[in-house]
Amino acid sequence: MLPAIQIEQVHKYFGKLHALRGIDLTIEQGEFFALLGPNGAGKSTLINLLAGLLRPTSGKLSVLGHDVVSDYRAARKALGVVPQELVFDPFFNVREMLRFQAGYFGCGKENHPWIDEVLEGLGLADKAGTNMRALSGGMKRRALIAQALAHKPQVLVLDEPTAGVDVELRQMLWEFIKRLNREGTTIILTTHYLEEAETLCSRVGMLKQGELVALDSTRNLLERYSRKSLRLRLDPPSLPAELQPLLRSQENDVYTLALQETAALEGVLAKLRTAGVRVEDLQLVEADLEDVFVELVRQ
Amino acid sequence: MIGLWTLLKKEILRFWKVSFQTIAAPVITALLYLLIFSHVLEERVQVYPGISYTAFLIPGLVMMSMLQNSFANSSSSLIQSKVMGNIVFLLLTPLSYWEFFIAFLVAAVIRGLVVGLGVYLVSIFYALPPLHHPLIMLLFAISGCAMMGAMGIIAGIWADKFDQMAAFQNFIIMPLSFLSGVFYSIHSLPPFWQQVSHLNPFFYVIDGFRYGFFGLSDVSPWLSLAVVATSFCVLSWVTLIMLRSGYKLRG
Numbered sequence A: 001m002l003p004a005i006q007i008e009q010v011h012k013y014f015g016k017l018h019a020l021r022g023i024d025l026t027i028e029q030g031e032f033f034a035l036l037g038p039n040g041a042g043k044s045t046l047i048n049l050l051a052g053l054l055r056p057t058s059g060k061l062s063v064l065g066h067d068v069v070s071d072y073r074a075a076r077k078a079l080g081v082v083p084q085e086l087v088f089d090p091f092f093n094v095r096e097m098l099r100f101q102a103g104y105f106g107c108g109k110e111n112h113p114w115i116d117e118v119l120e121g122l123g124l125a126d127k128a129g130t131n132m133r134a135l136s137g138g139m140k141r142r143a144l145i146a147q148a149l150a151h152k153p154q155v156l157v158l159d160e161p162t163a164g165v166d167v168e169l170r171q172m173l174w175e176f177i178k179r180l181n182r183e184g185t186t187i188i189l190t191t192h193y194l195e196e197a198e199t200l201c202s203r204v205g206m207l208k209q210g211e212l213v214a215l216d217s218t219r220n221l222l223e224r225y226s227r228k229s230l231r232l233r234l235d236p237p238s239l240p241a242e243l244q245p246l247l248r249s250q251e252n253d254v255y256t257l258a259l260q261e262t263a264a265l266e267g268v269l270a271k272l273r274t275a276g277v278r279v280e281d282l283q284l285v286e287a288d289l290e291d292v293f294v295e296l297v298r299q
Numbered sequence B: 001m002i003g004l005w006t007l008l009k010k011e012i013l014r015f016w017k018v019s020f021q022t023i024a025a026p027v028i029t030a031l032l033y034l035l036i037f038s039h040v041l042e043e044r045v046q047v048y049p050g051i052s053y054t055a056f057l058i059p060g061l062v063m064m065s066m067l068q069n070s071f072a073n074s075s076s077s078l079i080q081s082k083v084m085g086n087i088v089f090l091l092l093t094p095l096s097y098w099e100f101f102i103a104f105l106v107a108a109v110i111r112g113l114v115v116g117l118g119v120y121l122v123s124i125f126y127a128l129p130p131l132h133h134p135l136i137m138l139l140f141a142i143s144g145c146a147m148m149g150a151m152g153i154i155a156g157i158w159a160d161k162f163d164q165m166a167a168f169q170n171f172i173i174m175p176l177s178f179l180s181g182v183f184y185s186i187h188s189l190p191p192f193w194q195q196v197s198h199l200n201p202f203f204y205v206i207d208g209f210r211y212g213f214f215g216l217s218d219v220s221p222w223l224s225l226a227v228v229a230t231s232f233c234v235l236s237w238v239t240l241i242m243l244r245s246g247y248k249l250r251g
């Protein structure tokens, strides 16, 4: 099976700024993939290269085997992109906009039921006749997502789709996107809400200053990079010397230690007991993607 | 084909939905020119024997309105969607640069022709110019609008801001339209300005268009047609090169 996305040795310069430094990334069909990274890491740049909004300085990108430069028609047909910026066409209402958008991709009347389905799925059905200008910010965001879906793409790329969107819609949106994914659509998303990525995505790529610094299944990343942490309130507030290497942070009498595994807990408690330090409170905190993120960004 | 057709339909609807601004306003402007100039000059100027000044003025005004509005259509559509950012919705599609070109060009020609027809229909209440060669008249109308539609695409791609677009309008389009013989025959100009006018493609469009009405012109209509066709081809070629390279559209 062809990969949904194949990126080989892609570099992108903006003048002197080396925004992407040799990205290699393959995303298989049917994946739910998260592209994470701090502001300015190059996530949107990579997406814009896939969409043909930017051209790579060197390297190759393809969508379902179609090169985004030389075979751009087929590549763009397969791809739906939700841009990060909230842009809209002020002349038309939501349904008109969606029909035009699908039309540019060669879809005719046979596609109209699908557009109604998208409107329904994103909670836009009662706004279908409203001019784009008159929509609230969150509604505009939904319309933007609907626009990317209008031609029923096989690969959907969402660049921060939930920025400025309320909780209710976020759930509705993810239900809809998960359904599309179950039905075979490949989903790629960037987000700064890491819990979202953790619950939705099976695989994660992390970009940092234009380089892919991690690429693995969400589960492996969680296991590899972040240990569990142990939060202790100590009396007297002092940590025995042997435990210092585990210390992650300290706030008054609360110490946070890194634990490789739950079994290490016993050793820590034993050492405290020998040192005559009493444990007033104890909390075992599970690692999340945020820890991985922080760790990778810090490195 | 569906893609091209959709883009064309959208570009037409875009001006049609605000037709008060895009059609009625330029018709009213042309009518004001007609009222003022014909009132002031009707008794004093006669360019062609047996033809009143007002009748002489009408084809010029019709053509000037067509040129300005076909330019305005493609240029404002592009600059607006660039400034608003919604141009990405076009750039994300499989539409080729040819389809892009044709849709914007044809929409510009249609806007120009609709405005031209509007100006003609209101001005014939004041004077009815004869119509000796309707096909030639139509040929110049379409080729003039097409030339300006292409120029509008170039300006729309080149300009990043509304004030750059305004500069393009004020320093290129306006002088070319006023130095083109809309309001007079260039034979009434001093020799130097006659020479200058002969370098202005707008002069040939208007002169050829007038020939369609009166069967009379300053230069041969075939020369005019050649100039207009060449200008159109050069501008289209430049437009296509810009679109194909992604100049200012795809970074």
Ligand SMILES: Nc1ncnc2c1ncn2[C@@H]1O[C@H](COP(=O)(O)OP(=O)(O)OP(=O)(O)O)[C@@H](O)[C@H]1O
Binding pocket: A014, A017, A019, A037, A038, A039, A040, A041, A042, A043, A044, A045, A046, A084, B251
């Ligand atoms: N058109 C452009 N011209 C010049 N520099 C650019 C352009 N687009 C992006 N950059 C630069 O490239 C780098 C990567 O930007 P990009 O928008 O891809 O980051 P990002 O990972 O999407 O960040 P965010 O999370 O803030 O959206 C940044 O340093 C940015 O300033």
Ligand SMILES: [Mg+2]
Binding pocket: A043, A044, A045, A084, A159
């Ligand atoms: Mg971004």
